[in-house]
Amino acid sequence: MNGGAVRLVAVNGGLSEPSSTRMLIDRMTAAVTDALGEREVAVEVDVIDLRGLAVDLGRAMTVGFASGQARAALDAVESAAALIVASPVFNASYSGLFKMFFDLVDVDAMVGKPVLVAAAGGSPRHSMVLDHALRPLFSYLRTVVVPTGVYAASEDWAGAESAGGLSRRIDRAANELAGLVEPRATSRPASNTRTRADDVRHDARGTGPDVRQQAIEAAGIANFARLLGPS
Incomplete structure (x- = not known):
């Protein structure tokens, strides 16, 4: 990165407005930014809301290539130093729009990219979506998925949190992602080697x-x- 800011891209797969998935994205983005700030790593943040790209993504799937805002979003993901991704739970998996977007990325551009995976759902029973759906997808894309995934159920947004509550999980995952991003941002030689x-x-x-x-x-x-x- 030659001493410049690292580019953190967050992909929000939420479809509703307001969206609990977007709230989760915002909290994770803030936590990762803080964790990198403590390491004196400057961050440039870009949040992509797939809801606004639905038409472009559908067209891209039918014609075989992306253009316009969808192409710009894919370029942002492919060039990012690290990703935060979150989807609502639909039928025990991620949303179709979320899958459609990541079906269009250049797999070669994803190799070794640090990723924090997350999901939002109504019940804690759906938390296994992280391990059964999201991790396999990003393992296929050859990314480096941090050990802690973040799942937020409806109950996580109300009342006092337990010791292992949402804030604790977000902070742990954020520090794991920051630990992977930091060497890429600070230890690369200043030359073009x-x-x-x-x-x-x-x-x-x-x-x-x-x-x-x-x-x-x-x-x-x-x-x-x-x-x-x-x-």
Whole structure:
């Protein structure tokens, strides 16, 4: 990042207005910004509300490519240093609009990208959507999903929270994401020298399926090694 601000992009899959999913996005974005601020990392935040892109996304799925605001949103996600993503729970999974958006991203651009996953629903019983739906999706996209996912049920928005309540989960997840973003923002050399992971990702483009798969796997391993730092 050459000492500049890191770009944090939050994707809100909520469809209603007002939206509990958007409220969750706002709280997580603020927590991650604070966590990075404590590490003296400047942050540039971009929140994408998929509700306003529904028509563009539907058109993109039918014609095979995105344009207009949908293309700009995809570019923002693909170029982000880290992502916060949240969806309402629909039939024990994420919303169709949320899936439609991430079906259009460039998989190669997602390799090694830190992601915080979250969901909002009416009942705590739906919290497994994080592990059964969201984590598999972002594992397929070769991202690095932080250990703590955040699920917010209706009861989390009212009354006093328990010791393991929503605020505690958000803070823990925010610090995990900040820990992955910080090395990418502060330890990269000021020169234009690329890391091995960047080279592998670049080489993955324009190659056959087998070579691309091997390159993507190598990029993921290289990113994990870089995030872990020196032993």
